[in-house]
Every structure is written in C-alpha cells, then in structure tokens.
Amino acid sequence: MNQNVERLQELLARVRRNAALPRTLVSASVPEPTADVYDRDSAPAYNVPDAEFTVEEVFFESQPPAEPEFTSQPAAQASATLDASVDELLLEDPFPSVPPGPSYSEVLEEEPIPLVSVASPHALDQEEDVSGVMAIPEFSDEQPEELLEDDIVEMTAAEAELPNVTHALDELNFDDDDLGDKRSAPPSSEEPPASSSRSKIAGTMDEALARAAEQIQLEEGREIPLKTPPPESGPQAAVALPAGLHALHAPDIEELLEADILSSGGVQAALPTAEQLGQTIDLEDARGPSLELDQPAAFHAEPLHEDPSNEELEVTLPGREFAGGYHDDLMLPPEARQELDAHQQRVNADSVPPPPESLAQYPGSPPEVALGGFAPAIAPSSVTTDSYSEGVSTVTVDAPSHAEFAPELLARPDIGPGPVAKFIRTEAPRPKTFMELLDSSLALGSD
Amino acid sequence: MSLNFDPSYALEFDFGRGQIRMAKAGERVVIPCDALLALCQGASEHAVRDFGRRLGTEAGRVMNDRLGEAWQASLETVLEHLGGELALMGLGSLGLERWGQALVLSFSHSPLGGAGDLLLGSVLEGAMQRSFGRDTVAIKLMRDDQKVRFLMAGHAGASKAGDWLSQGVAWGDVLSRLATRGAS
Numbered sequence: 001m002n003q004n005v006e007r008l009q010e011l012l013a014r015v016r017r018n019a020a021l022p023r024t025l026v027s028a029s030v031p032e033p034t035a036d037v038y039d040r041d042s043a044p045a046y047n048v049p050d051a052e053f054t055v056e057e058v059f060f061e062s063q064p065p066a067e068p069e070f071t072s073q074p075a076a077q078a079s080a081t082l083d084a085s086v087d088e089l090l091l092e093d094p095f096p097s098v099p100p101g102p103s104y105s106e107v108l109e110e111e112p113i114p115l116v117s118v119a120s121p122h123a124l125d126q127e128e129d130v131s132g133v134m135a136i137p138e139f140s141d142e143q144p145e146e147l148l149e150d151d152i153v154e155m156t157a158a159e160a161e162l163p164n165v166t167h168a169l170d171e172l173n174f175d176d177d178d179l180g181d182k183r184s185a186p187p188s189s190e191e192p193p194a195s196s197s198r199s200k201i202a203g204t205m206d207e208a209l210a211r212a213a214e215q216i217q218l219e220e221g222r223e224i225p226l227k228t229p230p231p232e233s234g235p236q237a238a239v240a241l242p243a244g245l246h247a248l249h250a251p252d253i254e255e256l257l258e259a260d261i262l263s264s265g266g267v268q269a270a271l272p273t274a275e276q277l278g279q280t281i282d283l284e285d286a287r288g289p290s291l292e293l294d295q296p297a298a299f300h301a302e303p304l305h306e307d308p309s310n311e312e313l314e315v316t317l318p319g320r321e322f323a324g325g326y327h328d329d330l331m332l333p334p335e336a337r338q339e340l341d342a343h344q345q346r347v348n349a350d351s352v353p354p355p356p357e358s359l360a361q362y363p364g365s366p367p368e369v370a371l372g373g374f375a376p377a378i379a380p381s382s383v384t385t386d387s388y389s390e391g392v393s394t395v396t397v398d399a400p401s402h403a404e405f406a407p408e409l410l411a412r413p414d415i416g417p418g419p420v421a422k423f424i425r426t427e428a429p430r431p432k433t434f435m436e437l438l439d440s441s442l443a444l445g446s447d
Numbered sequence: 448m449s450l451n452f453d454p455s456y457a458l459e460f461d462f463g464r465g466q467i468r469m470a471k472a473g474e475r476v477v478i479p480c481d482a483l484l485a486l487c488q489g490a491s492e493h494a495v496r497d498f499g500r501r502l503g504t505e506a507g508r509v510m511n512d513r514l515g516e517a518w519q520a521s522l523e524t525v526l527e528h529l530g531g532e533l534a535l536m537g538l539g540s541l542g543l544e545r546w547g548q549a550l551v552l553s554f555s556h557s558p559l560g561g562a563g564d565l566l567l568g569s570v571l572e573g574a575m576q577r578s579f580g581r582d583t584v585a586i587k588l589m590r591d592d593q594k595v596r597f598l599m600a601g602h603a604g605a606s607k608a609g610d611w612l613s614q615g616v617a618w619g620d621v622l623s624r625l626a627t628r629g630a631s
C-alpha cells in the first residue's frame with residue numbers, strides 16, 4: 001500500500017511537471033505555417049484570392065479537391081516537422097474519438113483543426129497506451145521511470161487535482177472565433193477526453209491474457225469507483241476522495257445476520273443505541289395516590305332465573321279469563337248509556353231480514369255466537385213480527401237466557417194503522433213568462 | 448217576436464278556408480267528445496265551471512239576439528230557443544220541468560254522459576246569467592241513463608238542497624221541502 005502511494009505521488013509530480021511544460025507552444029505554432037506548407041509542397045501556380053474563392057464555385061467545379069487530403073495534409077505536414085509518428089499514432093488507435101470531419105466549406109473558411117496539439121511529439125511505441133498524459137522528453141530534465149500503463153491511464157493531472165479541474169472548467173472559453181486565445185489556452189484544455197483513454201488491443205493472445213491477469217491483479221487492490229462510467233466511455237479513473245470520506249463498503253451478510261440474531265434474542269435487543277436515545281427526557285414520578293389495576297375476576301355468566309334480584313322485578317300479568325269480558329264492578333259511563341241503547345236498537349233492527357221470505361228461513365239456522373255472554377242481540381231466540389200489511393213494521397227481539405250482561409232493549413210502541421203521508425194537491429198559478437218562474441225558483445229556500 | 452226556432456243556415460262550413468261558423472256567432476270547432484271530457488277531467492272544478500259558463504253565455508247571447516226581449520219570453524219560447532242553441536252545440540236536448548215554484552231544467556241524450564254533468568250545469572248557469580241577468584246555481588237533482596235534472600235555485604236554496612241531497616234525501620223530497628219551507 002505504501003508503495004502504491006509513493007508511486008502515485010511520484011506519478012503526480014511527473015504529471016504536474018509535464019503539465020507545466022510549454023507544450024502548447026508547439027501545437028500553437030502548427031497552424032501558422034500552413035501557408036508555407038502549401039507553398040512548399042503543393043506549390044500552386046496561382047493563388048486564388050480569398051474573395052474570389054467562394055463556396056459555390058467550389059461545389060460547382062467539375063473536380064473538387066479531395067476533402068480528406070485537403071484537411072489532413074496540413075496537419076500531417078505540420079506534424080512532420082515535429083514528429084512524423086502522428087499518423088501512425090492516429091492509425092493505431094482502434095477507436096478514434098476524433099469528431100467527424102468538417103465539411104468542405106468549413107474547411108475552407110476556418111483554419112485547420114490543430115490536431116497536432118493532441119498528439120505527442122514523441123513517437124510512441126506499440127505497447128504503450130495512448131493516454132491524455134504525454135511525456136515530452138525534450139523538455140523534461142530527468143528520464144521518466146518505467147510505469148505501468150494502467151497507472152498512466154487512471155491518474156492524470158486533471159483528475160488528481162480536483163480544485164484545478166474546477167478552476168479550469170470555469171475558465172473555459174467556448175468562443176470559437178478567438179483562435180488566439182485557444183492557442184494560449186492552458187494545456188489541460190487540450191488534453192484528450194477521458195473517453196479516448198482506451199487500452200490498446202493486444203496483438204497476440206498471450207499478451208492479452210497477460211494483460212488481463214495484470215488487470216485483475218491490479219483491480220483487487222484498488223477501490224471500486226464510485227461513479228459508474230457510461231458504457232461508451234470505457235474504463236474511468238477513480239477520483240481521489242477528500243480526507244475523511246471513504247467509499248461505502250458492501251455490507252457483510254454474516255455480520256448482519258449475527259446482529260439480527262443478537263437483537264432478537266439477546267439482551268442487546270432491549271437496549272437502544274446512543275443514536276436512538278438522542279435527547280432523552282426523564283419523566284417525573286406520578287404524584288398523588290398510586291393506583292393499581294387489579295386483574296378483574298373472571299366473569300361467569302349465570303342464568304337469569306337463578307338471580308333472586310331479577311326475580312323480584314318480574315311481575316306476572318294477570319291473564320284474561322275470557323276475551324272481550326269486563327269486570328262486574330266496571331260501571332257504565334253515563335254518557336255511554338244512550339249510545340249503548342242506540343246500538344242495541346240497531347243490532348235488533350239489522351237482525352231482521354228485509355224480505356219476509358228470507359225471514360222464514362232465518363230461525364232454522366241461527367248463527368253461533370262466538371262471544372259468549374255479549375252481543376246476544378245478534379242471535380235472537382225468537383222474532384215476532386206485527387204487520388198491518390205485508391211489510392214488517394215492528395220487530396221484537398228477546399235476549400237469550402244465558403246472557404250475563406244483556407243490553408236493555410227498548411221496543412218501539414205499536415203504531416195503529418193509518419195513513420203515513422198525506423198529499424194535498426194545490427193549484428199553483430202558472431207563470432206567464434220564463435222570467436217569473438225563474439225568479440220564483442230562485443226564491444226557494446230563502447227564509 | 449219570432450216564436451219558432453229556425454236552425455236553417457245556423458252553421459256554415461267553409462271548406463275552402465277550413466272553418467265552421469255559426470250564424471250570429473263566431474267560429475266553431477268540432478272536436479271529439481272524448482277529447483273534451485279528458486280535458487274537463489284533467490282540469491280543476493273551477494276551470495270546468497268557467498269553461499261551461501262561457502259556453503252558456505254564448506248561447507244566452509245568441510238567444511237574446513234572436514228573441515229580442517228575452518225577459519218577456521214564455522216558458523215554451525225560452526225552451527225552444529235556448530234548447531235550439533244548446534242542441535247546435537251538441538250538448539243534448541234541453542227540457543223544462545216545473546215543480547211547484549221550482550224550475551228544473553234537464554238534458555237528455557247528452558253525449559258527455561255523467562262526466563259532463565258539471566259542465567252542463569255550468570252551461571245553464573251561464574245562459575241564465577247572460578239571458579236574464581240572474582245569478583243562479585244549477586243543483587243536480589238526479590241522473591239516469593238518459594236524463595239529468597238540474598234545479599235552478601238561488602244560493603240559499605241551492606245550499607239547502609245540496610245538504611239534503613248529501614244526506615240521502617230523495618230529490619222529490621228536496622223539492623217538497625223547498626216548496627214547504629218557501630211557502631211557510
């Protein structure tokens with residue numbers, strides 16, 4: 001562990017040294033001599049003025065110049081002055097992160113993209129990884145020590161110095177017009193993105209196996225990165241965390257199970273932790289008389305008839321000796337006497353059938369009386385009729401002998417034969433007009 | 448004064464215009480009896496009475512126009528002309544009875560049946576009011592299959608007769624009581 005720390009510190013020092021080198025001067029000086037390069041290599045016979053060389057003319061020419069040659073040629077020429085291995089470096093990268101080439105018009109209007117700034121002036125070997133940190137031996141005083149390629153990939157100057165990174169992001173200038181500022185930009189802005197730091201593909205199977213073994217061995221000793229890199233960005237270096245912070249460790253299942261067992265059955269289950277206690281306020285003891293809740297006695301349901309208290313409350317209602325009966329001492333109200341007499345008379349009158357022929361059949365089948373002792377007038381024992389004509393004028397009903405409470409029957413006195421009505425024919429004067437008859441009719445009923 | 452009722456050209460059917468006119472009166476509408484009864488049954492008693500009085504008023508006005516001085520008309524003349532106008536309306540055959548001093552008017556063969564008795568009595572009340580200027584109340588004394596009788600009385604006599612009728616007194620006895628009480 002200490003060795004790794006020392007190595008990382010040394011690597012960091014190297015990176016800082018390399019970052020402080022005026023590498024941008026080399027890349028900035030590349031686009032400048034483009035005109036000279038044109039003049040020297042292609043040597044056009046006639047230099048077209050910028051005003052006459054328009055986009056339309058370029059597109060309508062019969063043989064437009066080849067775009068790849070036009071765009072790549074100045075960069076290749078410029079890099080040839082510094083280091084001729086840039087093309088090889090670009091070709092070696094199996095997944096170049098170079099953006100799509102600009103259009104023909106853009107190439108004509110803008111200056112060539114300083115691709116040289118990404119490249120290292122030093123020729124890289126085939127085994128070395130193409131990373132964002134390039135060692136420049138011309139400007140370094142001491143020879144770089146032999147490093148593993150994983151070390152180089154995972155630790156860069158920009159990533160190691162987090163405050164510097166944020167500061168550099170604040171100072172980023174996205175203005176494309178100001179090329180002069182871009183040339184004088186700090187070297188960190190020209191570093192390749194993290195996505196370009198890919199491992200080189202192994203040439204042989206043995207080499208790939210060896211590299212995988214080294215990778216596994218190295219990953220066992222390092223921490224798991226907090227941020228999962230996107231799938232297209234490849235491996236990402238872990239960010240050095242500030243002091244006091246550490247990555248979350250995966251919970252140990254065995255420890256959790258052991259703690260669970262102890263909390264469920266052990267003494268520690270009843271004891272809260274210090275975090276759970278917080279500010280605990282002790283309650284005062286209860287004042288006043290102490291109350292103790294005693295366990296109530298078991299309730300046994302007993303039948304109600306065995307409870308003597310309930311038995312005293314029960315009163316048996318007197319049963320009715322017979323339905324519809326009245327007590328002998330019950331006196332008849334004085335105002336009901338007349339109604340009772342009238343009722344008895346109506347009962348006696350209704351008991352007589354209107355036609356004489358039906359009356360002859362009635363005594364043969366007297367209806368039975370349901371109420372014994374009351375309403376004997378409904379079933380008369382004998383019916384006598386006194387008729388002066390064929391109609392029935394008087395009916396006398398005798399009450400049965402077994403009636404306990406016989407109503408008082410009043411028989412209408414006999415009426416002698418005589419005329420019931422007398423009509424006297426009067427000669428009314430006949431009205432002469434309808435008006436007189438109407439007036440006399442209207443006068444009827446007025447007292 | 449014309450004593451005979453002449454119904455000639457009493458009704459004029461204008462087929463071109465689709466109208467029916469009555470002589471010395473306005474347009475008429477021939478409607479089914481069932482529709483009129485349904486309307487009367489759905490309406491309130493006050494509305495039916497008002498509708499019947501409007502019909503009687505129209506009949507009394509026409510009769511006055513025919514007779515000139517209706518207050519001098521005899522029983523037969525009033526019966527003929529008023530009955531003629533009501534017959535033109537299709538309400539039935541008007542009859543007149545005199546029970547002592549009581550005037551009883553009747554309708555025979557009325558298409559309205561028993562459901563139209565209230566309407567018929569109101570028609571008579573309207574006709575008496577319009578023809579003779581008297582406020583009368585038509586009390587239905589009886590009704591059978593063919594005839595319905597109305598006592599034409601004042602408010603006092605109508606009230607007493609109504610009470611007796613509601614008590615089940617026969618309509619003949621009601622007339623007798625009215626004649627006896629009125630004579631005494």
